[in-house]
Amino acid sequence: MKSVITGSRAVAEAVRCSSPKVIASYPITPQTHITEELAQMVASGDLRAEYVKVESEFGAISCVIGSSAAGVRSFTASSSQGLALMHEPLFAASGMRLPIVMAVANRALSAPINIWNDLQDSISERDTGWIQLYCETNQEAFDTTVQAFSVSENKEVLLPSMVCLDGFYLTHTVEPVDIPKTEEISNFVGEYKPEHAYLDSKRPMTQGSFAYPEYYMQFRKQQETAIQASKEVIRKEDKRFGKEFGRSYPLVEKVEGGTDCILTVGSLVGNARIVAEKEKMSLIKLKCLRPFPADELIKAVDNVERIIVIEKDTSIGLGSGVIASELRSAFYNTSDKPDIYNFIAGLGGRDVTVSDVKSMVARVRSGKADHVEWWM
Numbered sequence: 001m002k003s004v005i006t007g008s009r010a011v012a013e014a015v016r017c018s019s020p021k022v023i024a025s026y027p028i029t030p031q032t033h034i035t036e037e038l039a040q041m042v043a044s045g046d047l048r049a050e051y052v053k054v055e056s057e058f059g060a061i062s063c064v065i066g067s068s069a070a071g072v073r074s075f076t077a078s079s080s081q082g083l084a085l086m087h088e089p090l091f092a093a094s095g096m097r098l099p100i101v102m103a104v105a106n107r108a109l110s111a112p113i114n115i116w117n118d119l120q121d122s123i124s125e126r127d128t129g130w131i132q133l134y135c136e137t138n139q140e141a142f143d144t145t146v147q148a149f150s151v152s153e154n155k156e157v158l159l160p161s162m163v164c165l166d167g168f169y170l171t172h173t174v175e176p177v178d179i180p181k182t183e184e185i186s187n188f189v190g191e192y193k194p195e196h197a198y199l200d201s202k203r204p205m206t207q208g209s210f211a212y213p214e215y216y217m218q219f220r221k222q223q224e225t226a227i228q229a230s231k232e233v234i235r236k237e238d239k240r241f242g243k244e245f246g247r248s249y250p251l252v253e254k255v256e257g258g259t260d261c262i263l264t265v266g267s268l269v270g271n272a273r274i275v276a277e278k279e280k281m282s283l284i285k286l287k288c289l290r291p292f293p294a295d296e297l298i299k300a301v302d303n304v305e306r307i308i309v310i311e312k313d314t315s316i317g318l319g320s321g322v323i324a325s326e327l328r329s330a331f332y333n334t335s336d337k338p339d340i341y342n343f344i345a346g347l348g349g350r351d352v353t354v355s356d357v358k359s360m361v362a363r364v365r366s367g368k369a370d371h372v373e374w375w376m
Contacts, residue, residue, distance in 0.1 A: 002178050007138040007170035010177045011077070011103045011163065012037035014145035016047045017185035020075040020101075022067035024052045024060040029115045030167035031079040031105035038075075057082035061089040061102075068098040069207050071194040073149065076100070079167060080107035083121045087128070093160045094129025094223060096208050099152035099192075100160040102130075103145065106266070106312075107167040108348045116349020117167040118312035119266065123289065123322050129223045131161040131230055132290040136269040138175040141165045143247055149189050150237045157230045158195065159223070166267040168349070180245060188244060227291045234288065252296040253285040259305040260365070261338075265289070265323065268310060268352055275357040286323065294330035306339045308364055310357065310375075312346040320344075320372045345375035 005013070011034050015023070023042070025035035041047040050067075054060045057078050064074040078086060083104060093100055104122045108114040122132060133148060135141040141163065148161040165171060196205060211219060234251060242248035255273070261282040262272045269285045276283040284300055284307075286293075301307060309324040318325060324342035331337045343360050346352040356375060363369040 001180075002176050004174050005138065005177050006033065006172055006174055007135075007141045007165050008033035008105070008172070009037055010138045010142040011145050011165070012041065013177075013179050014142045014185070015075050015101075016041050017180075017182045018146055018149045018189045019047070019073065019186060020049055021072035022050045022052065022064060022074045024054055024063035024067075024074075024076045026054050026057045026060045026078075026082065028057065028079045028082040030107055030117075030171045031077045031082070031103070033171060034077045034103050034105065057085045058089065061086040061093065064100050065089055065093050065096065065098060068093070068100050069096060070199045071196070073153075073192040074098075074100050075102070077103040077105070079105040080109055080115075080121045083125060084109060087125065090125055090128040090130060090160075092208060095219060097158040097223075097226070098160055099149075099158055101145065101148045101152060102160065102162050104162045104164045105167045105171045106164055114348040115167075117169055118347045118349065119164070119166075120313045120347070122162055122164045123313045125162075126290050126322070129159060129227065130290065131157075131159055131227065131234075131288070133161065133163055133234075133288055134265045134286065135163065135165045135170065136267055136285065138170055138173075139177050139247065140249060141170060142177055142179065143241065143245070144249065146185055146189060147234075147237050147241055149192075151230060151233050153192055154230075154233045154237075155195055157226055157233050159226055159230060164266070169267040178245075184244070188241065231288075231291050231293060249287050251288045251293040252300050253287065254300040255283040257282040259303060260361070261301060261304045261307045262310065262357070262361070263307050263323075263327070264310040266312070268312065268346065271352065271354045271357050272310065274354050275361060279358070279361055281361070289323070292326055292330070294326075297327060297330055298334060301338055304338050306341065306364060308341045308343065308360060310343045310345055310352065310360065312352075314344050314347070324372070340371065341369050342372045343375045344373070
């Protein structure tokens with residue numbers, strides 16, 4: 001059934017249909033609507049779950065680490081400074097191989113204080129061992145949240161996932177979203193059967209214990225192996241979802257159009273699609289930042305000469321955006337490298353319009369663009 005709803009409501013509906021047993025919440029703009037919706041669902045009896053109100057975002061992630069370690073499906077959400085406050089436990093969640101799903105309503109980090117959208121918050125947590133999936137639309141936010149539970153809980157993965165959606169651009173705006181019947185989503189996700197029942201008195205187990213140097217590296221390597229394996233699991237779950245519901249989101253989506261290409265992520269893909277079509281360009285939508293789909297990107301740009309990467313983040317001191325830097329690294333050992341131009345834009349919620357994207361393309365094609373530019 002189609003409903004015209006916000007991205008926040010779309011995520012909440014996906015969580016409801018996936019039936020987590022524990023939800024932990026602490027409010028922060030622009031994420032608050034997600035957990036408010038879930039609180040109402042629990043209060044009305046539409047969702048049977050423990051809804052835990054905690055004292056901080058650190059408490060929220062710590063709560064779901066405990067519940068997931070106890071063997072039940074768990075969910076939380078955050079944004080910006082709240083996600084930054086979770087930094088330490090994010091490593092613990094991944095290191096303990098807990099399949100938590102968290103929605104991240106992307107928002108700029110202070111200072112100065114800013115409540116509007118860019119991707120700096122989640123991208124700053126890219127090395128914590130979480131899968132990171134980015135959404136273009138409210139429909140994709142619903143579908144990705146559902147798939148995230150299936151991916152994270154797969155025994156080949158057992159890692160937490162962030163479902164990232166642009167604050168305000170998606171969380172607070174309405175779009176038509178197709179919400180299948182609850183039982184259809186429930187059947188897709190399935191019952192959570194943990195590989196490790198941590199509160200099973202017949203099989204006592206220690207989690208997150210002390211590790212000497214000779215063992216610590218083995219744990220970290222296992223995380224790397226699992227997150228690389230998640231690429232194939234993400235593909236399989238997306239194919240299964242597409243077969244059942246008619247919608248699919250590849251790790252790297254390419255729309256063929258020419259030897260010049262725009263590459264971007266999140267809601268900005270919408271404006272990039274318009275420009276790419278008008279300017280006879282190819283378009284690449286990056287769905288997944290972690291694991292980074294290097295091989296898929298190299299294959300996608302096989303016949304591309306110039307790539308214009310537009311991203312709402314920066315790595316201060318690196319001299320470029322994170323996505324462009326990782327893209328360049330992917331081509332390090334290849335003989336045929338496309339020319340990569342990086343536009344850092346939209347920080348702190350500054351609009352990136354269709355006209356802006358057209359102007360970026362014009363600068364590159366005229367030979368006036370630097371390889372890294374801040375689009376002010």
